[in-house]
Each structure stands twice: as structure tokens, then as C-alpha cells.
Amino acid sequence: MAATPTAAPQQEKTLQQQLSLPIILADRLIKSAQEAQSSRFECAELAKQVDRLSQMLRSFVRLSTTANSTVYDRPVRRIASDITKTLERALSLTRKCRHSGPLRHLFSITTTTDFRKVSNLLESSIGDTRWLLSLFDSDGTNLSLPPIASNDPILAWVWSYISTIHMGPLKDRADAANELASLAKDNDRNKKMIVEEGGVLPLLKLLKEGASPEAQIAAANALYNIATDEERVRLITDVMGIPIIVGVLGEAQMKVQIVVANLVARMAEMDSVAREEFVRENVTRKLVSLLSMDLALEVVKPQTGKASIHSIVQMNKEMTDKFSRHPKLLSIPAHTSSFLDGSTRGRKEREAESPELKLMLQVNCAEALWKLSKGSLSTSRKITETRGLLCLAKIIEKEKGELQFNCLMTVMEITTVAESNADLRRAAFKTNSPAANAVLDQLLRVIQEETSPTLQIPAIRSIGCLARTFPARETRIIGPLVNKLSNSNVEVAMEAANALGKFASPDNFNGSEHSKAIIDFGGVPPLMRLLRINDQVQVDGLVLLCYLALNAGNSKALEQARALNALEGAARSVVVLYTDLRDLLAKAIHHLTLYQAGGLPHRQSFAP
Template identity: 30%
Template sequence: MVKQILAKTVELADQVTKALDVAVVSSEEKEWVPKLKSKTRMLAGLLRQFLSRDLSVLDSYGRLQRLVINGVEGILSRFLSKLLKRCPVNCTVIDKIKLCFTPTTPLSDFRNIPRLLDNSIQDVSWILHLIWNYEYEYSTLPPIASNELILFIIWEQIAILRREPVSLECRSDAACALGSLVRDDCRNAEFIVEEGGVEPLLKLVQEGTMEEQENAARTLGLLALVRQGVERMIHAGVFKVFAKILREAPTKVQVVVAWAVSMLADEHPECQHGFAQHDVVPLLVSHLAPETDSDVNVNDDHATMAEMKAMAATALWKLATGNSVICHSLSNSGALLYFAMLLEKGSEDVRFYSAKALMEIAAVAENNAELRRSALSSKSPAWKNVGDQLLIKITDKADPELVTICIKAVGNLAWAFGATETRMIDALVGFLQETEDEMLEACIALTKFVRPNNYFRHDFSKQIVRVGGAMQLIQLLYFERRIIQIRALALICNIAPEIEELTRDEMLTALKWASNQSYMTQDETLNTLLRKAKSRLNLPHQSRGSRGCP
């Protein structure tokens, strides 16, 4: 099909040249016509160069070649039609051409043709250079690119990745340029994927130099922002390629690939299974282990190793999110112990991502009884270390964002604490007077300790009341933002049976006030809790009244 289109365009160029050959004989414009003939012959020669190449390569440039060739064909057709438009119907083609160059044909009809032919010559030269490294004497993109500038830049960079031989620096720069385009505008990721950029980038990750691998992996991670990009990567074997990199490549390349894994898993959770099947999880876990001096490659400094831990933790966090199989794997692999150690001694980023991973593992375990029994038993040394480190980070209060994550993790693990683990309750109650984010997360976490499905809910409820939590919750109920008020109300309703006599009247008054706030009673579950709590708090009053009757 492509060959037929090109042959037709070459024939059209030859037709114009033949017409101009006759025109030179019959026209008085001796300078103007030869220039047009020269340009048309040059264009025909370039099109023949096109025909002589391996046209199967054009399968990867379908949109580009159609745009350029259709443009050339349009210009030549326009030129020829101008030559023939005033001829009698019964003339042969050559006779028509002869008649065109009579004084009745104004030269203004051809004013733009030389410029258009020059543009076509540059367009065809550029595509020959782009695909087959043909000599190209221009330093800019072709004129046709003015209408689709970003697309032509993308085509140029992808062609550099595909073309061989090409300098290593060029391929690295091309991969980097594609990544920059995605960062500038996410829609560019769609163009890169549609124009076949995924496969050469993945090949560069496999076969390139270290710098090329880094830039290509970084761009692939960004292409995960579009669904088509992930599908193309999966089809091209991204799981196998990334697993090989995490097993064999230099640490600096593994850092970027681990980040790309996190992007793929985050944007498209269905990738979790593919990475797990190719042993990416244990490969990432191995980077969490404490390294000795002998583990550090001569080319890797401690900063690189710290970055590797951070990206490995990030990837594991994203892979673990909502995935019980991967959480089982992590819990049985020593990852919990590593996360606890990194939470204690890691850099700021490493602590943050380790806490995130623990939070997600705990969130999955919260709703997965088998995982709770087999992997996160409270008797496990790894679990004890995790609990200790979460408590330390909560009580340190050094990093508000990290504190919030650790509070969430503790709440997700509420089922795992025994009745004697009152230190967690004490710490969480302390956050009922801190920042809004911390108050909110503390309310949510404490509610998980005292909800009906927690075996030790009565012990935890008593501890909340014992350390002054009830009065603090009343203050939140009255004076904080609605989202905090609602969370505080849910917690109050759950601890209502354990409210002491001294605070019972104040608590009942607060619950009656809450009943009159429409936004607090919209949720049917919360409304049911509220009615039950009020009923429980009213019982002692009714009992006292009956005992006092004669």
C-alpha cells in the first residue's frame, strides 16, 4: 500500500517535470520555468530514494509518512492542475501544457509554487534522514512540522531511539527529551505511546549504557500515567525486563527501575500480579536489608544505597496496597523486620516510605483473617519491633507527616494489640489536642480499638476514659470541623458503656446536642450508634429514679 502511494506520487512528480520540459520550449520566462523544473526533479529524486528503501520500516511511522507524502502529493497535484486548468478538453496532456504558457495564463497563479516545492523537498529530506539517516542539510524541523510541532519532536526522538548506528549520547538525550515532554503535559504521553515509543525505550533499558537505562526507565515510569502505555509495556514484556534489571543492573539503574515499578503498580494495580510472578517483590526486599561495606559496590556511594532503599520501600508500598498475596510474601520474607529497622535508622525518605508500606500491609491484614493469623501474630518478634517503632515515631512527634502515617498504621493494627498494650491508647489520646490532621487520625485509630469486633474493646474503652479521653472528645464534638466532629461522635458512641459517673451527664448532654445536628445523623450506621449510646447513658438515671420512689 505504501509502495503504491509512493509510486503514484513519483509518477505525479514526473508528470509535472515532463510538463515543465515542454514549457521551457514554449515559454518566454526562461529563468522562472527552469527553476521549477529543477525543484520538481529534485523532489522526484528524493521520492525515488524513498521507494528504494526497506519500506517495512514505515510500519512504525504510519501517521508521519501519510502526513508528509499526502502533503507532497497535494502540492504536486495543485501545481499540475494550475498548468492544465485553461486547456481545451480535446487536447493531449502535452498539448494542454503547451497551451498553458500562453500570455493568457497569469504568472501570479504560480507565485507560491517554488516555496511549496522547497517545503516539500525539505519535508521528504527530513523523513529520509529521520528513518534511514539520509543526509539532511537543514538544522531545524521541516516546514510541515509547524502545524504539529510536538508530534514531530516526538517522532524525531523515537526515531533516534530506533536508528542504528547512532551515538550513545543521542539515544540518552532522546529518552530524556521524551520524559520532559510528558512532565510538561501528560497528554504527550498518549502521543508517545501511540507513535510506538514504548518498545524502543524498553529495549534501551535492556541494552543501553547506564545513563541510557536510567533515562529510558524514568520515561517509562512517566508513561504509566496513561492506560495505553501500561498495556503496551505489559505486551512488550516489562515485568521480565524490570526483574532482570533489579537482579543484574548497576544500583543507580535499579533505583530508577524501582521507582518505575512503583508508578506502574500505583497507576494500574493489575500490574502487582505480574511483578509478583516475576519475583520482583523479593528482589526489592533484598535492598531493604542492612548493607555491609562489602555489599557496597565501588561505584555506589552511601547516598545511592539510601536512595535505593527509599525507592525499594516505595515500590513495595505500592505493590502491597490492597494485595493480600504480596502482603503474605512480605510478612514471611523478613520485610517487616527490615521496615522496622528502617523506621528507626533510615533517612527521612526511607522512614516515610517504610511507614507507608507498614500502613498498607496492616490495612490489608485488618480485613484478612488468614494474614492476621499466619503472618502478623502478636507473638512474632518482627511484629513487636514494628509496634515499638510505630509507638516511638508517634511519641517523638518530630515529623508531623510521618506521625500521621504511623497513627494510621497503629489503627490498622488495632486488632493485634492485647489488653495490656495501653501505651498505644495513651499515645493516641494525646493527639486529641494536636493538629487537625492528627486529631482526625487519632479518632479513627481509637475507634478501631473500641469497635464491636475488637476482642479487647472494653479494656481499651476503659483506658481511653481513664486517661481523660472522654472529656477531650466532648470538646472535639462541640468545637472542631464537621469531619472531626463526626469521627469524635463515632468514638464517643463506642466507649459510652464505660463512661464514668462523673462525666456521664456531660456526655449525655453532648450526645443529645449531636442528635439535633442534621449533618451528624445523615449516616444511618452512625445514627444507630448514637441512639444506642444515648440509651445506655440513660439507664443509670432511670435506675436511680426508681430506687428513690417510696
Template identity: 55%
Template sequence: MSSPEGKRLEEELSYPILIAERVRLAIEETDSFKLECSEVWKQVERLLQMLRTVVRFTATSPLYERPVRRVTADTAKNLERALTLVRKCKRRSILHRVVTIVSAAEFRKVLSYLDASVGDMKWLLSILDGEGGVNLALPPIASNDPILSWVWSFIASIQMGQLNDKIEAANELASLAQDNDRYQKIIVEEQGVPPLLKLLKEAASPAAQIAAATCLCHLANDLERVRVIVNEVGVPAVVQVLAESPIRVQTLASNLVARMARHDPVAQEDFARENAIRPLVTLLSMDTTVDEQLGNNGRQSIHSIFQINKELGKKTDYMSGNSSRQFANSYSNSYHYTEGSSRGGNYRKERENVDPVVKLQLKISCAEALWMLAAGSVSNSRKITETKGMLCLAKIIEKEQGELQQNCLMTIMEITAAAESNADLRRAAFKTNSPPAKAVVEQLLRIIKEVDSPSMQIPAIKSIGSLARTFPARETRVIEPLVAQLSNRDMNVADEAAIALTKFACPDNFLYIEHSKKIIEFDAVPAVMKLLRNNDVNQMYHGLTLLCYLALHAGSSESLEQARVLLALEGADKTILPQHIRDLVSKAIVHLNLYHAGRNSQPLSYMP
């Protein structure tokens, strides 16, 4: 008999009060089981008083309504049972009394229901009062699912308790939510997100913000739950915290941005609209050394990070006219502050002595957030490039190692993928003479050539492949390292190199003929022929596609004849291939026959 959520709480409370009054009137008219009816009235009267106390609570402060509605609805059911039983004891004709038989067992059953409601109401009043902190007592209504009552108690404390109680409750809620999908679902269903977001805005208490952000991070691992946070206007709250809080809070806020953006494209775009990218880039560039040469050849100097931060700081809402250096200096790693003290002063004082590990974790989180915001989003990738974020990313890829370097590289990979799919972004962000583009390419090539790690080489190779249409014919230095990786002992790296080179050699690339010739000049054909003998079908297809484009666009090359490419393609044409690859192979065979005489020998098999 639960009422819809849209019904006013006062209306919902009025119904069980009305039923209780009807029980009182019905008992006055009884002429049997008077003793039992008086016991019923004692319990009903207690419930009536408690219900009126709850009504008084609603008049003084906003309540956490979920347990109130559930307990009230259950109490109303039990009061209805009592009313039905008492009415059977009303003065009636002898015949009616014979037909309607009331037993003592029925009274015992109804009294047990009323006892349970009294227990529920006592528990409800204890959490509404809020003076005793978190209440972990188990009300009868939650006897089959104790977690529900704990969640209710924690959420009520966060919404209505004192600050210390709120922090404790948020930490307990985060502990429940950690690695337990069912508990996460209950927290969200029981409307735990709004009070957590409100606690996140407690700027005077970093500890409160940390507790709220930690819990929200545990909840933000599913599209449905992330969408709840978005619908509760959570994105602006997170961005505000990201811009104005101490370092530990900003780290968790960045984690929350990353999680929400990973699971929900709506959140991903909302963060961009709320200008989350600028503070993320600013934080990522914090303490980065300025005016250093990028790379070993001295070709490209990264612009001063101070200049980047200065640009980032102009006319942003959260900066209030301060430069971004002043903004950066306002961060601190510590969250043990005196409540109500001046945040800016404390953050500036403790900024100098912040633990480098804490700073590193902040940068890792910011880089991951930028990665997730850029993933599959042309508009977000454009915004990162407009903040000069690529210079910062390139600098970190050059100087850092580990997770921070990896996250920055993955961000670049997503930006270049977006540029591949969008000509406007490609022309704007990856011009041949663009310093950020040069800086990025330098680092991608360095990773491909010098770093013996597939987890690093693969995204770097993907990025170069995505930029294939931006390189002029004279830029042969990007092709040679890709060709070299065709022989990498890690087949996934070799496969990615084949995919990237295909983007240079395919007709979608305006310079496909020039690039195809250069690929052959760097001795790619023997390595590609080896790929054709790979057991992995997809990798074999990628090598075959590249070989066909090389044959079509540089068919007169002696390297193709010496490697007996025509025989390999003729052998491939006799196997089962996807139609688009079969068509490509057929065209390549026809084209090669224009340059090379047919063989009497058997076609070479490209399969092992």
C-alpha cells in the same frame, strides 16, 4: 489523506511514487505552459528520487515510521495538486481550453507546495541516514510546531542511531518531557516508548539505561501514558533492569516502578506478577546490620538480614542460582564503564566504594516503589510479607530518618490497611507471636509515643488502627498511646487517634467490650469530649462515634457519668447529623439512661 497506521509502509510509499509517474506522463501530453510544466517536473523528479531512496531504506533496516508516514502523506497531497494542474494543460478542444483557464499564479502555488515537500524529504532522509546524529533542522511540515520535528529526530536517533547518539537523544527527549505535559503527550503519541524501552535494555551501557529510564520516568505520570508503557511490554524490561543493573540504574528503575504503580493498577499488578517485589526488598535490605535488638526493651530481635536475602535469592529467574548476597555484591554506583566489559566484575569491584548518598537514594526509591505496589492491593501486600519484607521495613523505621523512614512507614500503613480488609492476610502476617508483626508493632508504638511529627504519627496511628482486630485483650499497651494522642495539639493526629480507637471499640472487633473498658480506664473520655467541640465537622463526627461506642459497651463506667456524656449526647441528638451517626447516638442515649438518672439541667452542647 493520511493512511491508517496498520497499512504497510511500502504500500504507503508506493502511492506518491505512482502519482509522480502520472505527473510525468501528463506533462508529456501538455501543449500549454510548457516552461512552467517543466519546472514542475524538476521538482516532481527530485521527489520521485527521494521517495525511492526511502523505499531502499525500508528494505535494509527497520525504520522509525511516524515521520515517514506523515511526510509521505503530505507529499502525496502536493503531488496530487501538481497532477491536477498539469492535466489542465493537456491538448484539448478550443472550447475546453477557453473554459479551463490556467494562470501562472496556480503554478507558483503548486511549485511552493512541491518545494516544501522537497524540504521535508531532505530532512526525512537526513534523520533516516542517522550518521550525523540528532538533526534539529526545522522541516516545512513542522513549521507550525517545531517540537514535533525535534521529537521525531530524537526518537529516530534512539531507534536507529549509534549508541552515543541514542544516549544524547534520550537525554534531550527527557529534557523536553520534564514538567511539560504537552511534550510528554507528543512523545508517547509519536511512539517514543518502544525505542526507549529497547534502550533501557542496553545492559552494556549503564549511561544508556540511565538516559532511557530518566525519560520514561518523566512520561510515567499519567494513567494513559503508563498504560502505553505496560502495553509495550515495559514491565518485564523494568524488572530485569531492577535485578541486573548498577545502583544508579536500579534507583531510576525503582522510581519508574513507583510512578507506574501509583498511576495504573494494571501496572501495579503486572509488577507483582513479574516478581518485582523480591529485588526491591533485597535492595532495601542491602547493608542492613544483622542480629541487632529492635527497640529499647530488648523484646524482639530482628532476624539476620542475611537470612532474608538468602531466602529471597532462592530459585529466582534473575539470580541464576546465586545467593542474594552474591547478587547484592554485583551492584555499583558508577555508570562510567567500558562498553562491553564484564558487568558483574566491575559492579563487584566498585560496590565497596559506592557513595553512601547513592545507596541511600536507592533505598528511598525502593521503599517508595514498595509503598506504591502495596497501596490498595491485598495480593501485593501479601507478597511483601511473604518475602519477610516487614522485618526489613521495621529495622529501617527504627534506625533511619527522613524520607527513607517515611516511605517505609507508608509501606507498613498500606500493608496493615490491606490486612484490615482481608482476614486471611491478617491471620497469616500478623499473628500474635509472629516476629515480623511484633517488630512492626514495636516501631509503630515507638513512633506514636516518641516522634513529635504528624507526618510520622498519623500513618503509625492508622496502622495500629488497621490492626485493631489482631490484638488480644491483654495487649493494652497499644491502646494507651492512642488515648494519649487524643489530646495532641495537632488536631489531625487527635482525629486519627479517635478513628483508630473506634476500631478497637466497634462491634466489628470481637473484643470490643474489653477494649472499650480499657479505653475508658486510660482516661479517654475527657479528651473525646474536647474533640466534640472541634470546628472540623468530620473530626467531631469521629469523636462522637467513639463516644457512642464507649457508652454502648461500657455504659456503667463512672467516667462517663462524671464527664456528663449523656448530656452531651442528648445535645448532639438535637443537631443535624448523618443518619448512621444519629442512630448510633440514639442507641447510646437509651443505653446510658439504664445506668444514669435523667438530669434537670440543660443538655450540654457539643458544638462551640
């Protein structure tokens, strides 16, 4: 995990300790100025400046100790450090003026210049301290520019906005969070500055408090704009931000849940550690629940005829036995009752929301599931163990646009993980599983009925990833994939070739039967045409042809399509670019020669 920034030694002190040092130095300087034997006027002027500065520092200490909220100390420590350096320099100068002598006149020009420089530095310190005081006195965000940030006004704005989120009234805190979101959206430098100046924790606190939906939305948007790379997402994770985000997702109003789901998707996309942390916090269940709102996921079997007396007696007996084993079910505790009331209220609130708002929430929740599922076995298991698969199938069936696409991508990521994990594949995609069959039906429907490559490609890829789950008799999958070999969109056709290659692969127990089915469905002619598109090597198509040759070398379709000549021609150019295909091509060519061209194996070299 990424290490949090190392604290500077001065930050180990309390704020009061760090502020006490310049106050002590100021008192010493005033005393030293009074004891000056030379440059008395200049020393007296410095003493006046320092006295003003000292009074302002004392006022700030009083305000910070009586503040109702936590003081944002980042600019305070930075300014206090600069003031301390300035006072040390001024004190050194006044101490040189305690004694007079003939040598002093030799350095009078330099001394006058030094006084002027120190006086300017003290004026800057006074301006910085005045700005700190204004953070407590202003009604809203302070947009004045302290001298310390004169070369970088963004720094002053960031300090001011973060300070307002710490200490300001609710409306101003929301406005400040919106301003940080805007700054973070502008460029990476602003994002880095907000993080380095301690902006993440107050934003998380504002999100967690739930004082107003507007404030939560502003905080979530700011965090979303900050979380654009792995390092910053990891920092949010390290400060325990994920439990806060998941908690808000489950409890907040719908318009807040929309932006929080968006934040989950962004963080999951950027960092694998954040993905796993979200799963541990059970965000998957909340996302599936929000995604499936207003969906009837239970399959209700219609009753045939009236219930018999025997069945009614048996049902009553089962209910009596259940309550006798669990007597607590007979009475609902008070806290459970309130929970049910809360659930009812939440349901009523959702029903009152507009369809557009509900759709936006579902779109973002589906995207979050998509990003969480990518390469994650734990997320894929969580989704398949809940009603997630059935929910995804229902939405793919009924919805269009971005929501349908996001659900298809989620299915694709789950099947990609299942392809390399036999346990997940067997548990989630059993042939007798209603949820798995519902997903499969919708994938086939998308392949056959949809015309958009954006939808067809993830559907085809999903079925290809599940190739090893289908028995030899399951030929209804092969036909639609074979048809896509003739698709006008080359990417769709190649995706179909890749998926069929997984069916025909020697790694697939039923590879031989699937190969014969591909040929029976007329897959060879469109495959041969695909290999000649744009005179470019179509590797997926070539691999599929090799598998067909190995599994069904005596096929008339392969002979009529001159598959042997195609493989020999490809071998001369392909092995130079794709050396890993050398052995596969050699085996396929050798196998075909046993059935074609008089049955005499060709002795062709494939050395580049």
C-alpha cells in the same frame, strides 16, 4: 485494558510499498508534462521539481533498505502520504494541459495560480524529503525544521529524537532520550505527542539493552515523565514494558536502579492494572532485596554454654541425612558457580557505592513498595511472605527522614489491606510472629517518641487497622493511643480517636474489654475536650464516645464527664449532617440513661 491506537489503513502497507506510490506518480507526472500542449513552460518547471523529488525519494528508499537498524517510519509515512496528495494534484493539473483550445484562455489566470500553488507544495515536499534524508546523514540529532512541521516545531523535534533513538550512535541516543524527557516534563501535550508518535517502544528498548548506564537513566527518566496518567501507564503496560522494567531493576547498576525504582513507584501510583502486573513479575522481591541491603535481618539467638558432644553428633547426622536425600548439593554445577560469582561481584559493586547513593536507592524502593501496596492484596501478601515486614521495622527503627516515612506509609497500606482481609491479618500479624511484633514495637515507638504528625498519623492509623488482632490482655497499645487524644495537633488527636474507635467497636470481639481499658487509661476527659475543639463536630471522637457508652455505660468517668449531655447536644446538630450516625447516637443515649439521671430513659426525638 486501554486499547492501543487503531492503525490507519496506510500503515498496513510496508514502508517500501508506501514510498513506491509517490515514485510511480512522479514518473507519470514527468511523462504527462512532456505531453503538455499548453502551459508547456509551467509544466516543464513542475517536471524539474518532480524529478528532483523522485531522485530524493529513491535515495531514501535505498538508505532505508540498507540501514543497520530499524527505520523509524512514523514521519516517513506521514510525509509520504502528503507527497502522494501533492503529486496527485500536480498530475491532475498537467493532464489538463494535454489539449489546447479556445476555452483554455478563459481559465489561464486560474491555471497560473494553480501552477504556483502546486509548485509551492512540491517545494515543501522536497524540503520534507531532504529532512528525512538528513536523519540518516547527520552525526547526531537533527534539529532542522521540515516544512510539514513548520506550524508545530515540537513535532519535528519529537520525530528527530525518536529517530535518533532508533538509529543513532549510543551517545546520541542517550542525548535524544534526555531531550524527550525534557519535552515530556514541560506539558501534557508533549507527553501525548511522544506517545502518539511511537516514542515508548524505542525508549523501552534503550532501557533494556543496557548499552550504557547513562542511556538507561535517560530512557527511564523519559518514561517517568511520560507516565503521569492512567492511560499512558496502561500503554506502557500493554506493550510489555513492565517485564523490561523489572528485569532492569534486578540487574542494572545502582544509579540505574534508582531511577527505575522511581519509575515503578510512578506507574504503580497511576494505574491499578500496572500494580498487579508488577506483582506478577515479582518486582516486590527485588525491591525488598534492594531495600534490605546492608541490613542484618536474621535474629541470631546467642548460644548458652558450649555445644555438647551429643548435639554435635546430632548435627552431623542431620547434615548427612540432608546430603543423602539431595546428593546434588554435594557438587555445585558450573552455571551455579558463575551465578555465585556474579552475586559476589554485585555485592562488591554495591559495597563500593557511596552511602548517599545507597540511601537514594532505598528511599525510592520504599516509595515503590508504598505505591504498590496501596489497595493491593497481592502486593501486601508478597511483602509479608518475604522478609519485608522485618526489613520495614528495622528501617523505621534506624533511619530518619524520607526513608523512614516511606517505610511507615508502606506499613500503613499493608495494614489497611489487612483490616479488610482476615486471612492476611491472621497470616501476617499473628501475635507470635517476630516480624509482626517488630513492626508493632516500632509503630508504638514512633507514636510515643516522635513529634512529627507526618510520622505519627500513619503509625496510629496502622495500629488502628490491626485493632482486631489484639487480645483483651494487650493493653500496652491502648495507653499510647489515649495519650494522643490530648495532642496539640488536631489531626493526630482525631486519628487516635479513630484508631481507638476500632478497638471499642462492636465489630471487635474484644470491644468491651478495650473500652474499659480506654476509660481506665483516662481516655474520657481528653475525648470530651476533643469534641469541643473549634465548635466543630469531631465525628471520630463522637463515634468513640458512643462505643464507650454502649460498652461501659455504668462508668463513673462517663457520668462525671457529662457524656450524656454531650451526646444529646451532638445529636441535635449531627444527625442533620451525618444521618448514618442517627441510630448509633440513639442507642448510646438510651444506654447511658439506664445508668445516669435516675435511670429513666430520655424520650428525645432525633428527627432533623
